[in-house]
Amino acid sequence: MTTNHEIRTGFYICHCGHNIAGVIDVMAVTEYAAKLPFVVVSRDYKYMCSDPGQELIQKDIKELNLNRIVVASCSPLLHEATFRAATAKAGLNQFFMQMVNIRENDSWVHEDKEMATLKAKDLVRAAIHRVAYHKALEKKKVPVNPDVLIVGGGISGITAALTLANAGKKVYLVEKDPTIGGYMAKFDKTFPTLDCAACILTPKMSAVKEHPNITLWSYSEVTKVDGYVGNYTVQVTRKPRYIIEDLCVGCLSCIDACIYKEGKFPSEFDVGLSKRKPVYIPFPQATPLVVVVDRDTCIYFKTGKCPQSCAKACDRNAFDFNQQPEVKEIQVGTVILSTGFKTFDATRAPYYGYGRYPNVFTSLEIERLVNASGPTEGHVLCKDGREPQNIGIIHCVGSRDEKTNKWCSRVCCMYSLKLAHLLKEHTGADIYNFYIDMRTPGKGYEEFYDKLLNEGVHFIRGRVAEVSDWAITHVEEGKLVIRVEDTMIGVVRRIPVDMVVLSVGMEPGDDAQELRRLFNISCSNEGFFLERHPKLAPVDTFTDGIFIAGACQGPKDIPDSVAQAGAAAAQALALIDTGYVELEPNTAFIVEELCSGCRVCVTMCPYKAISYDEEKHKASINEALCKGCGTCVAACGSGAIFQNLFDDEEILSEIKGVLVE
Amino acid sequence: MQSSDTLNEQWTPRIVAFFCNWCTYTASDLAGVSRLRYAATTRVIRVMCSGRIEPSFILEAFVNGADGVLIGGCHPGDCHYSEGNYKCLRRYRLLQRYIEQMGIEKERMRLEWISASEGKRLQEVVNEMTETLVKLGPSHIREVAETIVK
Numbered sequence: 001m002t003t004n005h006e007i008r009t010g011f012y013i014c015h016c017g018h019n020i021a022g023v024i025d026v027m028a029v030t031e032y033a034a035k036l037p038f039v040v041v042s043r044d045y046k047y048m049c050s051d052p053g054q055e056l057i058q059k060d061i062k063e064l065n066l067n068r069i070v071v072a073s074c075s076p077l078l079h080e081a082t083f084r085a086a087t088a089k090a091g092l093n094q095f096f097m098q099m100v101n102i103r104e105n106d107s108w109v110h111e112d113k114e115m116a117t118l119k120a121k122d123l124v125r126a127a128i129h130r131v132a133y134h135k136a137l138e139k140k141k142v143p144v145n146p147d148v149l150i151v152g153g154g155i156s157g158i159t160a161a162l163t164l165a166n167a168g169k170k171v172y173l174v175e176k177d178p179t180i181g182g183y184m185a186k187f188d189k190t191f192p193t194l195d196c197a198a199c200i201l202t203p204k205m206s207a208v209k210e211h212p213n214i215t216l217w218s219y220s221e222v223t224k225v226d227g228y229v230g231n232y233t234v235q236v237t238r239k240p241r242y243i244i245e246d247l248c249v250g251c252l253s254c255i256d257a258c259i260y261k262e263g264k265f266p267s268e269f270d271v272g273l274s275k276r277k278p279v280y281i282p283f284p285q286a287t288p289l290v291v292v293v294d295r296d297t298c299i300y301f302k303t304g305k306c307p308q309s310c311a312k313a314c315d316r317n318a319f320d321f322n323q324q325p326e327v328k329e330i331q332v333g334t335v336i337l338s339t340g341f342k343t344f345d346a347t348r349a350p351y352y353g354y355g356r357y358p359n360v361f362t363s364l365e366i367e368r369l370v371n372a373s374g375p376t377e378g379h380v381l382c383k384d385g386r387e388p389q390n391i392g393i394i395h396c397v398g399s400r401d402e403k404t405n406k407w408c409s410r411v412c413c414m415y416s417l418k419l420a421h422l423l424k425e426h427t428g429a430d431i432y433n434f435y436i437d438m439r440t441p442g443k444g445y446e447e448f449y450d451k452l453l454n455e456g457v458h459f460i461r462g463r464v465a466e467v468s469d470w471a472i473t474h475v476e477e478g479k480l481v482i483r484v485e486d487t488m489i490g491v492v493r494r495i496p497v498d499m500v501v502l503s504v505g506m507e508p509g510d511d512a513q514e515l516r517r518l519f520n521i522s523c524s525n526e527g528f529f530l531e532r533h534p535k536l537a538p539v540d541t542f543t544d545g546i547f548i549a550g551a552c553q554g555p556k557d558i559p560d561s562v563a564q565a566g567a568a569a570a571q572a573l574a575l576i577d578t579g580y581v582e583l584e585p586n587t588a589f590i591v592e593e594l595c596s597g598c599r600v601c602v603t604m605c606p607y608k609a610i611s612y613d614e615e616k617h618k619a620s621i622n623e624a625l626c627k628g629c630g631t632c633v634a635a636c637g638s639g640a641i642f643q644n645l646f647d648d649e650e651i652l653s654e655i656k657g658v659l660v661e
Numbered sequence: 662m663q664s665s666d667t668l669n670e671q672w673t674p675r676i677v678a679f680f681c682n683w684c685t686y687t688a689s690d691l692a693g694v695s696r697l698r699y700a701a702t703t704r705v706i707r708v709m710c711s712g713r714i715e716p717s718f719i720l721e722a723f724v725n726g727a728d729g730v731l732i733g734g735c736h737p738g739d740c741h742y743s744e745g746n747y748k749c750l751r752r753y754r755l756l757q758r759y760i761e762q763m764g765i766e767k768e769r770m771r772l773e774w775i776s777a778s779e780g781k782r783l784q785e786v787v788n789e790m791t792e793t794l795v796k797l798g799p800s801h802i803r804e805v806a807e808t809i810v811k
Contacts (some may be wrong), residue, residue: 075690075693076707077682077686077687077690078690101690101705103693104689104690104692104693104694105689105690105693105703105705106701108693108694108696109692109693109696109697109698109699109701109784110698110699110701111698112701115673115701116701118701119701119704122675122704123704123705126704126706517738517739520741522683522684522687522739522776522777522778523778524778525778525779530777530778542683542687542777543741586709604712604748606742606743606744606745627742628709629709629710629712629713629741629742629745630708630709630710630712630713630745631710631712631713631742631745631748633713633715634712634713634714634715634748634752635748643713646708646709646713648715651706651708651718652718652721654706655677655706655718655721655722655725656721656725658675658677658704658706659675659677659704659722659725659726659727660725660726
């Protein structure tokens with residue numbers, strides 16, 4: 001034993017209502033633990049995490065003079081902080097507490113009560129052995145840099161940026177596209193109030209641009225992240241737009257002067273429904289209102305044979321065809337990721353004919369078509385110029401399907417209703433909605449559905465089998481035929497329409513995996529960013545100081561994205577205003593007398609925390625750089641490296657503890 | 662998958678499972694929250710990174726009577742500490758050869774990359790490994806070790 005004084009351990013087992021006690025024989029474990037070495041007191045309690053539960057521990061520490069605490073309950077990832085705090089409150093160093101996970105790792109995953117109880121006893125025995133080796137440790141306090149990085153300038157990123165900036169914090173907002181605004185900027189109206197999306201969004205976009213506390217870097221990407229909570233060093237690469245941003249005033253004379261007289265390349269903003277020139281702005285309210293030159297389509301870049309008429313038209317000399325990517329390095333304390341989503345690629349559901357039949361559109365394309373500032377100025381026409389007489393809207397395209405995405409995208413029912421309303425308003429056509437279930441949970445949502453029912457929109461319940469142009473009656477000729485089983489009447493129906501709208505679901509963005517690696521966070525199975533806790537920490541991640549907001553965490557509508565962005569900003573503010581963070585003291589250290597100077601550890605450390613003293617022939621660890629992975633400890637052949645909280649004797653006692661009675 | 666709690670009524674193997682804090686331990690919590698049933702054979706020991714796992718820990722587990730050792734870490738490229746899982750892999754490869762020479766079947770030691778979202782994978786791995794160990798029967802290395810000590 002490393003400690004000289006007598007070890008007095010208190011053991012506490014939690015029933016967690018029936019969560020633990022329903023499977024594990026709590027009384028048997030209590031009695032078993034009472035007989036183990038050093039155990040002075042062994043108790044059970046209905047809910048250890050409750051105030052009376054914690055007070056029980058504190059009372060025993062004081063009255064029975066306990067110096068070690070073992071709590072068998074849920075995962076330490078959930079309540080370690082709670083029981084550490086309870087221990088500290090009674091005057092005992094918090095690191096003399098060890099948790100045993102008998103809920104997530106035992107009662108919740110086993111049905112055989114006997115086996116589960118046996119397992120609990122093994123785990124408890126290990127912890128009681130281990131805790132005897134624990135040492136008093138102190139958490140290190142490090143200051144939190146008050147600046148915040150927000151990645152992604154859609155409605156979530158904009159909201160978070162404005163909230164933080166209004167609270168007086170300096171914000172860097174990084175957006176990969178030439179403009180902020182995200183998907184919301186593409187929409188015409190928003191459900192269920194039918195507000196004009198641009199009217200409520202663009203003032204916020206301008207506010208971002210004008211805010212003295214916000215540095216907006218559009219057309220930029222995060223390329224490197226180092227550091228830890230409170231102290232991140234981030235590298236942002238600004239892609240060349242071949243325009244000196246500070247000089248461009250957005251007069252757009254250069255676009256008029258381009259040697260392409262008309263737009264020739266598909267506009268990203270109009271999802272390919274209109275054409276733009278190589279020199280362009282995505283849309284009139286683009287923020288920042290700075291022109292972009294697209295290197296891939298510009299004649300000058302492709303052939304070098306363009307007279308550069310655009311640059312000549314610029315009376316502010318804002319063009320710089322030699323512009324290179326510019327790398328910025330910033331220091332921030334916290335990060336909010338609001339990188340959004342992408343829509344389901346409708347060609348992955350080939351039975352609906354997208355890409356084969358010109359009059360099959362995605363919902364996003366229809367958003368642009370019904371938009372007064374869209375490619376057709378709000379006129380919804382078939383590709384051959386006809387006004388559609390009847391339109392079918394197919395719900396759940398790519399969603400709730402074993403073959404594509406299993407999840408419900410949450411927004412499609414509501415936006416389909418919105419589009420049904422707008423299409424009826426714009427075209428007067430007969431509108432059919434094909435749905436599996438109508439999902440309208442939200443304030444005013446069900447009422448909006450009722451309104452649509454009264455507007456005479458048709459609703460057919462059933463998953464559409466296919467869309468084809470194969471006519472079997474003369475009514476169907478020249479039409480697209482939607483084949484569906486109407487499950488309300490139990491009949492297969494064929495509905496001929498002029499236009500089909502595919503309500504595509506939401507998917508993780510293309511760069512989600514890359515970003516996940518960059519920021520050291522996790523994704524859930526389907527690829528959206530994983531929150532720390534699905535209910536109680538929805539905007540936190542497992543990496544401290546990194547928060548998530550909006551659809552990058554999962555499908556979400558605008559109100560929910562805005563709410564989450566506010567929550568993420570509040571979490572960042574909480575860290576900033578505390579002013580410091582306490583780091584887990586699980587760092588490693590080298591005992592100089594034992595070090596043989598072999599330098600194996602130096603190569604192990606990914607953080608360059610280990611340096612070698614050439615004169616003394618000894619290695620040493622810089623505690624400030626060590627993140628506590630323990631890789632060097634495992635590599636040291638001399639046994640000279642120790643890790644707080646995960647020392648050899650602690651782990652070995654646990655191994656022996658789980659196995660040997 | 663059905664519960665394998667009662668795979669073998671006479672004898673149930675014991676697996677010492679070293680899980681890294683960020684991926685596999687979190688996956689284990691997820692399996693719990695999702696109530697995925699699996700064999701009650703594992704005894705989890707949490708470490709911050711799979712790179713912390715020393716070969717001697719694994720040998721210690723076998724010598725003390727473990728029938729199997731399971732190591733769980735983050736997928737390649739996903740390590741919370743950049744590359745601790747690669748260090749773990751190197752040691753594992755070496756140790757695989759070593760334990761065979763000691764008379765421990767190599768199936769008794771298994772390294773799996775299980776991410777925080779793969780609770781289901783954790784369930785499958787534990788059940789598979791339990792089945793394998795039931796087929797192999799108890800490990801006798803503890804008795805061998807004890808004889809040598811005597």
